[in-house]
Amino acid sequence: MNLLIDIGNTRVKWALARGHTLAETGAIWRARHPDWTARLPSDSLDGIYVASVADDSAIQALRIFAADHALAVHRVVSTARSGPLVNAYARPERLGVDRWMACVAAQARAEGSVLIADVGTALTLDWVGADGVHGGGLIAPGVNSMRLALRNATQLRPTHVPDEHAWLARDTDSAIAAGTLRCAIAVLDSAALDLAPDRLLLTGGEAELLAPRLARPWQVVPHLVLEGLAVHAEREARGGQPARQRSE
Template sequence: MTTWLLDLGNTRLKYAPLVADGQLGAVHAVAHDDAEAWLAALPEGEVACIASVASPARRVALLDALCARFQRLHRVHTEPALGPLRIAYANPAHLGVDRFLAMLAAADGRAALVLGVGTALTLDVLGADGRHGGGRIAPSPEVMREALHARAAQLPARGGDYTEFADDTAPALASGCEGAALALIERSLRHATTLLGQVPRLCVHGGGAQALRPHLPVHDWVPDAVLQGLARWHALRIA
């Protein structure tokens, strides 16, 4: 049976097949700003498992297109508990399914701080027993830049490299917005260590993380964390 896993985010769709032993096959990514192109790129198979944090319109467009390509669709939702993971939110619907799945992928018996950088920057603390200790949500550095540019057009939305104290506007903006994110991560690591009684490993994923990675402490780079969580969800719920 051919099974595909699909992660529909705010800017792109990532998808991969399940192969032997429930592992991910080759991961594909396509931006969904061109409706015809991204829907035309969809795979075909028997079973599709879908996680979406995108707008309702994009989600419906994806599901409609998949109905013509797959025999069965499973839309994944956040659950109070699955496998070793126990989320902290009283209302599971309030926790994004991308955060839920990234934590599910990270719940391997080791304490972790799960950092996702996309449209939003998210941080979730996870005990070695799989218990979620809560999280944070902030704008990503890219969104900070775009918000400043929207309010003051003379401030460029792109450009510049991180430096501690910049000598021009573009690097000052890069340093300020990326530095704000780094400070939040450092504070979260410090408080997660206090909460857990040990230093958690830092698990990083998301398309916006690359600019931050050179300035982060030692970390695990898990670019396909949501898809890996989908693979684990499939093993626990479908297989």
């Protein structure tokens, strides 16, 4: 059994995986739990596969956890190809590895073109064509990050996030909640309309917030990045076209 770990800028997501199957999953807010590795499962593991876009201290903490449990850490990085998937970036290693793993998972799931939205700290879009070629994507702030940006750039200090998000808000907290949410909705709706893929996949911590408000039916896949790690680990175990990786 492998421990799969997706270290984002806000949360660590993990899964126990047997082959393609994610047996158990969890998420840990790193800022709230500086000792987050103590919350990871550690029994009966063969190894750890990690995709991290966070600062090096997170990988450092994971290395200590792995050494304590005599486990190898396979740090996955973005590569020019993975199986049938081809990376659009001229410098493939610069594509966020969470984005790359989401593309791997989306491509392995089904045929046809797919647009992937991962909305967490950042909102990212990635296109994978029916031919398996990654077409690139974009990076914007997630909803909460937009709210933090306003807080940092202004004197606005909202005290709550109202449930309703009317277009025409009549108080400051509602106006911020509506404005930031509708920015994210607008990006996803217009990308779905302009690019018209066969499938729309939505993941990330803000997926459930956005999904019911979108014009087209995006399929929410909570663990898409971890699914990509499972595919990657299996490809490597079979010896077939692994993405390049560093063993640590």
